[in-house]
Amino acid sequence: MNKIIISTLFVLSVMVANSQKPVKPEFKNEPMFFEDGKLIKLETQTAEIKVRAKALGYGGSQMEISVPGGSSPILVSDNPTFYIWVDEGVDPETILILTKTIFSKNKRNVPMMRVSAFAGYGARGKSMAGKYHVPYEIEKMQNGVYKITPSSELEKDMEYAFYNPEKTNSQQIKIFLFGTE
Numbered sequence: 001m002n003k004i005i006i007s008t009l010f011v012l013s014v015m016v017a018n019s020q021k022p023v024k025p026e027f028k029n030e031p032m033f034f035e036d037g038k039l040i041k042l043e044t045q046t047a048e049i050k051v052r053a054k055a056l057g058y059g060g061s062q063m064e065i066s067v068p069g070g071s072s073p074i075l076v077s078d079n080p081t082f083y084i085w086v087d088e089g090v091d092p093e094t095i096l097i098l099t100k101t102i103f104s105k106n107k108r109n110v111p112m113m114r115v116s117a118f119a120g121y122g123a124r125g126k127s128m129a130g131k132y133h134v135p136y137e138i139e140k141m142q143n144g145v146y147k148i149t150p151s152s153e154l155e156k157d158m159e160y161a162f163y164n165p166e167k168t169n170s171q172q173i174k175i176f177l178f179g180t181e
Contacts, residue, residue, distance in 0.1 A: 022142050025085040031096065031148065031162045031176050033074065034081045042162070042176040043072040047110075049171055065110040065173060070103055071159060074178040078156055082148040083141070092146045095164045098134040101177075103159040108177065110161055112168065134160065154180045 025032045025039055032039040047067045053060075086092050101108040111132055135151040154160065162176040 022145070023083050023147075024142070024145050025083050028085050028087065028144075029095065029164070031082045031084045033076050033178065034083055034147075035076070039083060040074065042178050043074050045069075045175050045177060047163075047173050047175045049112075049168060049173060062111060063113045065112065065161075065163060065168070065175060067101075067108045067110075067161075067175060067177065068106070070105040070107065072177040072179045075181045076154075076178050078153040078180055080150065080154065080178075080180075082162075083145060084148060085145050088144050090144075092138055092148070095166060096148075096162055097165050098136050098148075098150065098160065098162055099132045100134065100155070101132075101159040101161055108159050108161070110163065110175070156180055 023034060023039060026041075030041075030044070032041055034040070045067045047065045049063065050066045051061050051063050084092055084096065086095065099110050101110050103109070134154070137149045137151055139147040139149075141147050157180060159177065159179045161178075163173055167173045
């Protein structure tokens with residue numbers, strides 16, 4: 001009798017272990033959307049870092065990430081889950097920002113910094129992080145693989161992006177985009 005119980009428990013534990021395969025994105029440093037047990041690749045674009053003058057420079061300037069195309073073909077719910085795979089020992093929060101975009105039918109922009117017209121007289125730039133960045137929670141799932149969940153519901157019918165802030169010193173940046181339903 002004991003042999004039957006032990007055998008049954010062993011078979012059940014093997015079945016449970018096989019049914020809960022760990023989730024791991026295909027490529028490092030690329031966030032992926034998780035839905036129905038599958039990872040879905042986000043829209044990936046090479047975006048440009050632009051500085052746009054306002055009111056012929058008298059209104060200051062704004063640094064932004066600019067992406068062609070008004071909306072992403074990848075749509076997620078307002079409570080999505082994402083996964084990212086990074087090198088061991090790398091904190092994903094240092095290489096990944098989740099942000100809202102300003103979008104029109106032709107392009108999406110991620111405002112990064114606004115600089116006053118009086119910058120030459122000592123005025124400082126103002127980060128746009130508080131207005132556009134979306135806070136999120138990170139949970140380590142296995143070595144180098146992290147689960148990312150926005151701290152609150154995302155806005156409906158909005159365009160969002162993940163980008164690496166360490167790469168914004170170059171003229172082009174790889175950016176991962178999605179929209180909400």
